[in-house]
Structures are given as C-alpha cells and as structure tokens.
Amino acid sequence: MPAKYIQQTSKSKELYLRAKKVLPAGVSYFIRYFEPYPFYVNWAKGSKLKDVDGNNYTDFWMGHYTHILGHSPQKIVKAVCAQIHHGTHYGVSHELEVALAEKVVKMVPCADMVRFCNSGTEASMYTVRLARTFSEKSKIVKFEGGWHGGYDALHLAVKPPFEIPASNGLSDKLLKDTIIAPFNDLEGAKRKMEGEEIAAVLIEPVLGAGGCIPAEREFLKGLREFCDDKSILLIFDEIITGFRLAPGGGQEYYGVIPDIAIFGKVMGGGFPIGAIAGRREIMERMDPMIFERPKSSFQGGTFTGNPITLVAGLEVLKILEDGRIIHRLNQRGGKLQEDLQEIFSSSEVKARVNHAGSLFCTHFIDEEVRNVHTVYRADRRKLLDFHLKLIENGIFFLPTHSGALSTAHSEEEIQELLTESEKFVRSLKT
Ligand SMILES: Cc1ncc(COP(=O)(O)O)c(C=O)c1O
Structure with a gap:
C-alpha cells in the first residue's frame, strides 16, 4: 500500500487493531476489508465520506450502491426524523407499508403485490421458497458470477474457481437443487436446463458483484421465451438494478418482464430493506388465508415493514418515480x-x-x-x-468493485476521478 495512505490514517490503523480483536477479520463484512487496513468513517454526506483522521473521500461505492441520491439526502433525513418521533418500530400494520407497496406496484412492471423484508439475502431466500411453492418443483437455476446474498441454495458459482465452495458449512442437500448456467450464453444455458424439472430461473439483469456485466437483451429475451415454453418462473434479482437503471428497474430498461423481482439497496433510502414483488397469483401463495398450510409459503420477520426504512423508501421512490x-x-x-x-x-x-446506466467497472x-x-x-x-x-488521493471505490454515480456527484468530482485515473495510467508507463 502506498506510504501516503498509512501516513494519513493513523487513527484508522488504531481502530483496525482494536477491531481485529473483537470482529473476525476486523470487519462486519469481509468485502469491506482492504489492505493494509480499511479507513474508519465517522461522517457521510452527499458524495463525501470523512474518516476518523479527517480525510475526505469522494465516494463511488455509495453504501454498496444504495445511495442514488448521495449520503443522507435532506428530504429523507427530514422524513426519517419526523418518523422517529412517531415510533421507531411498530411491529404491527401501518399505512407506510401500504403506501410503499402501492408505489412499487405503480413503478415496477411485474409487480401486482409486494412483501417487504430486511435485506437482499432474505428476499432471495424467500423468493426461492415462493417459486418452489407455486411451481411445485424444486430446482433453481442461477448464473455463473451471480450474487444473490449468502443464502445456501444460491451461494455457489459466484467467483471462479467454482470447484472451491464459496463458503464452508453449505449443506449439500440444499446445493443439489441448484443448477449453474453460463451468463450471456443462451444456448449453453438451455443445455444446462434441458430435461430438468425447474421451478425458477434467477438472474441479475446486470451482474453487479460479478463485475458490472450487462445481460445482453437477446439473452434475457431468450430466457423469457424458454421459461414461458417450459412453465418455469423467471425471477430478476433487481437488488442493484431496481430503481437505478429505470424507475421500473432492469425489467423496464430491457423490456423483458419477469414473473417475480426482488429488490433492496436503493429502495430503502439508505436503510436496511429487501422486497419481493410479483404477479398476484404467485404472491398470493404467501397468503395462508387463501392457501392453507402446507400450501402457503412463509415470509416474515420482526423488523419487516419497519417504518423508518419504509418512510425513507417512500421518499426516495417519489423522487425517482418520473424517471x-x-x-x-x-x-x-x-x-x-x-x-x-x-x-x-x-x-x-x-x-x-463496463457500464450499465450509472454503474461502471474497470477490468x-x-x-x-x-x-x-x-x-x-x-x-x-x-x-x-x-x-x-x-483512495490515497481521496477517491473511494471499494477495491476491485464497481462504482456507482449518485445525484450528489459533481462534474468536478468526476473530472478528479478522470485526472487521477490518468495519473495512474502514466505511473504504469514510467
Ligand atoms: C444482486 C444482489 N442480490 C442480492 C444481494 C444481497 O443483498 P444483501 O447484502 O442486502 O443481503 C446483493 C448484495 O450486494 C446483490 O448485489
């Protein structure tokens, strides 16, 4: 690591040394670790992060691509502060969940109904269960390089080499129902699926963690046709693309409509969220008054529909709605x-x-x-x-990950990114 970083981050280093004693790898999520140690942030506003040593960074990681309006946008902060005085977590029904679901139904082509949860991982886990319930089949297709969170049945073939499991402790019984297919290769994917009893095909319209790789339109269209032909559900993981590529997410951007889509990130306005949205006849499988046990699919949790998140989500969607x-x-x-x-x-x-909309990544x-x-x-x-x-020069990408633009990034900040990139290129030549 360049000496300048070490010189300007002494307090972060102290915190990291403390962190290593009490947090495995010193972090809450290993992707956030980078060498020699991460800086520690104590303030974030607009396009900027400030660390405990007083360094400022223009942030292109944007909270895992969450902050499309920048950190802590005024309108959202105001709405959240007002909500806090009305209650932080009701644990019972309230109007905000109706209002946000109505907004999602209005904006997202495939959405007749919505269920909220707390993270993308939860959304992917419950949607797999829902797809199995509806289709009465158990196999799920995911694509090479696809990241859908840490749920066992989907936690494979994320990064090569695929023969090495992405985590220990994954149950073989759960993995055996997952079929891995090649991305952007329709014929190859069809070969993997031929003759299988498949509940659903799950795909990110743009591989996010996989390196900002847009699916080709013909590939998505071909998958849609294949799924229709074989009565397989098509699920889009729109946890990154949702409310970012278009008001209706990747499905609007590509003009290919899935049966179910899952959301997170942008939709929570900076607070933890996940959501499942889809066709009514599928979503109603989560209604035990229509489908009694064992025909219904469970989804729920203590913090589902948390009003702080939902008020923030509603504000952000109101701002993004007109496109x-x-x-x-x-x-x-x-x-x-x-x-x-x-x-x-x-x-x-x-x-x-590579780029897709406001996401970009260098390879x-x-x-x-x-x-x-x-x-x-x-x-x-x-x-x-x-x-x-x-990073050493005040521009933050989570190392090796894509960048995301927000409305808070100024033209000057983008120019600084270009200037520093040019300097890096020149340093390689000398
Ligand atoms: C496409 C995609 N799906 C699912 C997830 C998992 O979401 P979470 O980290 O909120 O559990 C992520 C997270 O990065 C993601 O990018």
Missing part, C-alpha cells in the same frame, strides 16, 4: 464510461470499462467482458492497485 433523475444519471454514467475508456485506450494500458484485460470468467482472467492486482491509488 428524470435516473435518465440523467444514466447519461452521465455513459459519458464517464467513454471518458475513462478513452484514458486507457489512448495509453498502452489494456483495460475495458484490466484486452477483451470484451461478457462473463465472470473474463473478469477473473483480467489483472486483478492492477485493479486493486488502481483503487488503492485512488
């Missing part, structure tokens, strides 16, 4: 991708900048990046060095 902000962010994302790509293309450094490789195998053939060390160099 103007998203459209503008997508245009800025496209321009940033072109400018960043040009910096690499006009040098000897071989890199491809140090001289070939089109259409699947996760190419991502891991690219020079990951160089990507890590690139991000560490940016």
